[in-house]
Amino acid sequence: MSSQEDSSPKEPKSGSEWEIPPIGTPCWIEIPARDVTKCKEFYATLFPEWEWRSTDTTTKTEQTTASFSFKKQSLTGGIVKVQEIWNTSGAQPGGMGYVVYHIVDSIDIAVEKIQSIGGKQILEKKPESDFGFYAKCKDVEGNIFGIYEVKR
The missing domain is CATH 3.30.720 (Signal recognition particle alu RNA binding heterodimer, srp9/1)
Known part of the structure; x- marks a missing residue:
């Protein structure tokens, strides 16, 4: 067996193959x-x-x-x-809720890409302790998400 990782596309695990993560994950x-x-x-x-x-x-x-x-x-x-039934609970694009952060190699490059495909940066790049940097953006539907760059 080769020591290289198989990079061929794979179908994501189905529900029957999915392993239950620890409580709270x-x-x-x-x-x-x-x-x-x-x-x-x-x-x-x-x-x-x-x-x-x-x-x-x-x-x-x-x-x-x-x-x-x-x-x-x-x-x-x-x-x-x-x-439509969700509208009474406030669950709609662009509403308040959890913000998920995605690892990126470079916030600056990611923001350029986000803006080029219709998204927006809503919070400038900020330092996060001594570990890295973060920023917040909106997708094409108005949903807020974060991006995180590890300090190298």
Whole structure:
């Protein structure tokens, strides 16, 4: 067996192959969107390392879920179409909620890419102790997310 890691694309683990993480471990990221396809294109362009499932939920007229996972299996997530019933609970794109931070090589380069594909930077690059830097951005649906650069 070669010591190199197999880089061929793999289908993310199905529910039956998924291992239950320890209690309290984040296990899903849900990104609300009115246009799932547009939002998927944004994240697929920004983070080409994400693996997208081919078995997403689609109605006769539109995609309603676009599920993704990461190459080193851990947390998974999906872009989920906002349902009208959710509006009473305040769950809508651009609303308040958890902010998930994504590791990037360079905040400056990531922000350029984010802006080039329709996103916005909403918090300038700031130092985080002696460990690195962070910034906050909005995707094409108005959802807030963070990016984090480890100090080298």
